[in-house]
Amino acid sequence: MQQALIALAHPDPASFSHAVAAAYAQGVAAAGHRAEIADLAAEGFDPRFTAQDLALHRREAPPAADVAAEQARIDRADALVLVYPVYWWAMPGLLKGWIDRVFANGWAYEESPGGPLLKKLRHLDVHLLAVGGASQRTYARHGYFGAMKTQIEHGIFDYCGAKVRRSELLLDADPAHLQTARALGARLFATEPAAALPA
Template identity: 30%
Template sequence: MNVLIVYAHPEPKSLNGSLKDFALKRLQDAGHAVQVSDLYAMQWKASLDANDSIERQANERFFPSRESKHAFENGLQSADIAREQGKLMWADAVILQFPLWWFSMPAILKGWVERVYAYGLAYGVGEHSDARWGERYGEGKFAGKRAMLMVTTGGWESHYSPRGINGPMDDVLFPIQHGILYYPGFDVLPPFVVYRTSRIDEENYGAVRDALGQRLDDLWTTKPIPFRQQNGGAYAIPALTLRDDLVPDRVGFAAHVE
């Protein structure tokens, strides 16, 4: 299988750097082909702007989604964007690896998503009618591919528990897992999360490494998070609200998981 690791940490000697190196070797030793997009090492341009298109449309102002659609359809994207899109289409599984900074991914990784997820590739796909609302949330160009987050955080696991002060980790990661990954069609696996990173030393690093190794070994057998499909009948279209008879006592993020 083909695996793409999109890695976002500025220090190669960090815990993240060590886990990335371990993941690369573990996957390769298992016979998988692996590519790594090391965003800091690549000096990835994080900001989406008019320079992402080789030849702009003759508009008076920059309209990001229209420019993205025009560039994607006509082969006018900047070379760095096109290369990353090629890796995405090549991959059978994608791993996004990052430290949790201010309850989200580092800006450089968010910029990778914003620039690489072009109109016509990750969104703006499929018909919009009274029966369907595009190919998304379980459908899309990345359907059939798997995705997983590898996340580190300085907080305690209890801080991200159901009653923890930071909110449940599943809720913190919901915009990434449900929005960035499930939206364009990925089957999203439960995340691999390392807590209390300041307490990870040589003595307990082995346990973290072994747990990650098992998750990588199980990359193609782990059951995905059972997010509800948008066009599967659970949602009223075009309002895209969950049907009144489905889990009527449940609201928020949890309502969108079967």
């Protein structure tokens, strides 16, 4: 049995993002695995990067208790799934602040002056589910798919060595996306080639 950590960043429990995360978790459970939802807003995670976080980055201090707890939660997971609404062509500040603080020097990667970069999350598989309100044509016209790949897949996860296995953009709050999310969750730990997903 494997475990997925689903990190969710939306303040409204009745949001479509919450429904997508729940459907994904249902799919994981239906396939016989465990899913934990990290509801960052409900849990009150503080996304502010403080002097203590900077000291951790400089390797001058240990991580704050909330950061250490999140790192341990990721360490227990076999896959990390991010579910988030698209705000201003990016992920919400809450989720970005979670990444800023938790994916710290010494844990996610290791760098030192003049030394090589050590990518420490090579074992971690990442799956992205972004929920957007515009049409696919709008996202394509403005190059958002490429921007996501550069900013999130390359800029964050490749830097740490984590592998982004799947990146989905679910648009227009279509209820059919819940079926897609369940199917994606059910296939998360499948070893055989993925079957076609529902349209």
